[in-house]
Amino acid sequence: MRTSIATVCLSGTLEEKMRACSDAGFDGIEIFEPDLLVSPSSPEEIRDLAATLGLTLDLYQPFRDFEGVEEEQLEENLRRAQAKFALMNRLGIDTLLLCSNVGTATINDDAVAARQLRRLGDTAARYGIKVAYEALAWGRYVNDFEHAQRIVDLADHPNIGTCLDSFHILSRGWDPAAIEKIPAGKIFFVQLADAPELSLDVLSWSRHYRVFPGEGAFDLVGFMAHLVRSGYDGPVSLEIFNDVFRQTAEERTAVDAMRSLIWLEERTSAYLAEHDGGASYPMSLATLPRVAEPSGFNFAEVKAENPETVSTLLYQLGFTFAGRHRTKPVQLWTQGRARVIINGQQARGMEPGISALGLDVKDPQAAASRALQLRARPVNRRSQADEQVLQAVFAPDSTEVFLCEATADGTAAWAGEFSRPAGTGGPEGAPDAPDGDGLAEPLISAIDHINLSQPWQHFDEAVLFYESTLSLAPIASQEVPSPMGLVRSQVMRSVDGGVRLALNIAPLIVESGPESGEYPQHVAFASTDLIATARRAAERGLRFLPVPANYYEDLAARFRLDPAFLSELQELNLLYDRDADGEFLHFYTATVGNVFFEVVERRGSYDGYGAPNAPVRLASQYLASRNDSRRGEG
Known part of the structure; x- marks a missing residue:
């Protein structure tokens, strides 16, 4: 399983975060755009640092408020996207996270959204970029991952796919079993987050209280089992918005994050072995030495x-x-x-x-x-x-x-x-x-x-x-x-x-x-x-x-x-x-x-x-x- 983590999870500068992720053993990272914007390093220097640290740059995020808009706004959005694609080429990142529109959408029509994503895909293809469309739990018209996938299917473009985020799916009570119906080739990226059971609006819950797998109440083992069965074999990344983590030493948080993914990988492997017998899947899951509990x-x-x-x-x-x-x-x-x-x-x-x-x-x-x-x-x-x-x-x-x-x-x-x-x-x-x-x-x-x-x-x-x-x-x-x-x-x-x-x-x-x-x-x-x-x-x-x-x-x-x-x-x-x-x-x-x-x-x-x-x-x-x-x- 390829492991990744969003830089938003950690405190410190972008360069400090990258070093902490490398030391903790991550394979790659997502670059959260605000971290790059405040960095004194050029995109080329960030790319070179990642190569030196042995990190892949897996995702650039987020790109917001694109689809469901009038033509004039769409043209502006495409211009904005083109600038980001050029930046991603300098960084050496080939996947962009596109969040479902929250603020500017005025047209609640899947066919319109699909046509607009198709045009975005045409622009992305010229730069060798893939766009992973994610249904935000508080999206104006699209807040369900199955709904987002229907729009991706309608767009029918090789450069347009889906990003699955466990928080946006599980916080709304959506059944993740439908993940198995999504063609593996259309799942461009996967983000994981756990969370405690809280009675909050979903936006506040997401922005302040996400935690690493195993530290909350979500059934992430079940989520991962559905993902593995889908045939997906790309990065499994952590995207955690948490006020405490952003105030804690980045080295410590990165180790905690990596431990959570190792734990989840082992639990998922054991779950699939119990429920699926000898079935094999493209994603290989590592196991740990099995030890009895202390006596x-x-x-x-x-x-x-x-x-x-x-x-x-x-x-x-x-x-x-x-x-x-x-x-x-x-x-x-x-x-x-x-x-x-x-x-x-x-x-x-x-x-x-x-x-x-x-x-x-x-x-x-x-x-x-x-x-x-x-x-x-x-x-x-x-x-x-x-x-x-x-x-x-x-x-x-x-x-x-x-x-x-x-x-x-x-x-x-x-x-x-x-x-x-x-x-x-x-x-x-x-x-x-x-x-x-x-x-x-x-x-x-x-x-x-x-x-x-x-x-x-x-x-x-x-x-x-x-x-x-x-x-x-x-x-x-x-x-x-x-x-x-x-x-x-x-x-x-x-x-x-x-x-x-x-x-x-x-x-x-x-x-x-x-x-x-x-x-x-x-x-x-x-x-x-x-x-x-x-x-x-x-x-x-x-x-x-x-x-x-x-x-x-x-x-x-x-x-x-x-x-x-x-x-x-x-x-x-x-x-x-x-x-x-x-x-x-x-x-x-x-x-x-x-x-x-x-x-x-x-x-x-x-x-x-x-x-x-x-x-x-x-x-x-x-x-x-x-x-x-x-x-x-x-």
């Missing part, structure tokens, strides 16, 4: 200049200090199958924060290969000759994602690189916390989920990254009120729930406010007995996140809870939720730096995250942050 969390890593602020919390939660790394300033703490690494490398001046997570996968090499082919950046981890070689890539927010070999017993080979000096109870002489404090089993069994905050500009990119590289599925997102605004939460998870990754968009004030700092992230541990875990933590001096008394009054009103049980919840600052499938108990630690911990107990088949309690947590953290800030000022 669980191998570890979570917190980076901090002062590890004791984190290790104290872990000790209070009952974790065991498993030792320091033999060559690096790194600690390992364990309880059950839950492992937390505290990393002091290159952490000068850093407040504690989640820096990496490890996932159990069946084949780390294959999983890493897939991620790299999806344009993930590799993590260059320094290791000694006798240390485990771990595969890792950067997530869009720079979190390091390690792909670890899953084992039946939950052990990790790399843990052997940590050892505790004989006679020491823990780091800095702190008392050790033996698993279970004498109980038969540890009270914390594993990592239940990890919550990562995402910059609002890159939220959709993060969702696509985890879905495409790790096969995690997004579930319905939620919005939770906080004192600073709404927090949007999107959970990515494996089918069996072994991996649950919550991605949160913090309110904009959190990123820009003078007192807010970063939005805190957390690791949630699964407990077999939350109350016992909380009591042990309290005995060890844990500072719980306080829960207001009003919450427990409301809890008593919502649920018929035993008064003694409710009193115990309030005494320990525990939160509670229940649904038709089971119960959920959890508590939070105070925040240190940019991280805190949660401990949860799932009873029955409860599969949520205590969403009704999230506003309580956010409000309490907000108050704690304000109080800490005021104490600091004093």
Whole structure:
């Protein structure tokens, strides 16, 4: 599949956009006319730069308001088109995008439109140019791709064909199955865009909210399947109008764009293999290494200049200090199958924060290969000759994602690189916390989920990254009120729930406010007995996140809870939720730096995250942050 992208998708100058597209691996680009008009480079210099970068120049766009006009206006339009054809010859581009008339059409007659397109085709032929006619979703008389194709058929000119744009088709609810009826030779160009489900007029929706494939709600796999079946084998290009993308570094956006096309190509290939059997088509679709979804969390890593602020919390939660790394300033703490690494490398001046997570996968090499082919950046981890070689890539927010070999017993080979000096109870002489404090089993069994905050500009990119590289599925997102605004939460998870990754968009004030700092992230541990875990933590001096008394009054009103049980919840600052499938108990630690911990107990088949309690947590953290800030000022 030949990949292309419109320069309107990216920020920067035309030359910067071209370099970013080349680096991301695109085969070609569409030149958006306004980008050329403001460029200091001549058309010949742009053509030469494209050749140097290995990019084809696939389309010049847009040419507007041509057909359905009176003769005098048509003559002016043909003069205007002739100038653009000459320019395209200088650029070395042989296809022009013609949008259906929006502003100047006065004649609603397909025969007239066809005759005018035929005259345009005659002019285009003299320059060796093809014209791809596109039905804009808000076109005055032509807004349906099948209608546009009927006009193309009536024009009956070898230089006049169709441009198919998924946004204009799917936003209007048109059935893309009709694409298969269009002769492949008449499909001159294809543009793709996804979009979220919004209740907006289609023009505003198109101009501001398009996203890359896989980041919206359109069925682009089905659209592509129809396209492939038609026999089309030309460029598949992205045309995304999005305010955020136009403000984001062009290199990053180009990589996100390329990842979306690779993902779509793979999904379409799998769809056709399932539904069409061994049928072959002119367009070849590449596939990626097939990898199983991760089965669980191998570890979570917190980076901090002062590890004791984190290790104290872990000790209070009952974790065991498993030792320091033999060559690096790194600690390992364990309880059950839950492992937390505290990393002091290159952490000068850093407040504690989640820096990496490890996932159990069946084949780390294959999983890493897939991620790299999806344009993930590799993590260059320094290791000694006798240390485990771990595969890792950067997530869009720079979190390091390690792909670890899953084992039946939950052990990790790399843990052997940590050892505790004989006679020491823990780091800095702190008392050790033996698993279970004498109980038969540890009270914390594993990592239940990890919550990562995402910059609002890159939220959709993060969702696509985890879905495409790790096969995690997004579930319905939620919005939770906080004192600073709404927090949007999107959970990515494996089918069996072994991996649950919550991605949160913090309110904009959190990123820009003078007192807010970063939005805190957390690791949630699964407990077999939350109350016992909380009591042990309290005995060890844990500072719980306080829960207001009003919450427990409301809890008593919502649920018929035993008064003694409710009193115990309030005494320990525990939160509670229940649904038709089971119960959920959890508590939070105070925040240190940019991280805190949660401990949860799932009873029955409860599969949520205590969403009704999230506003309580956010409000309490907000108050704690304000109080800490005021104490600091004093």
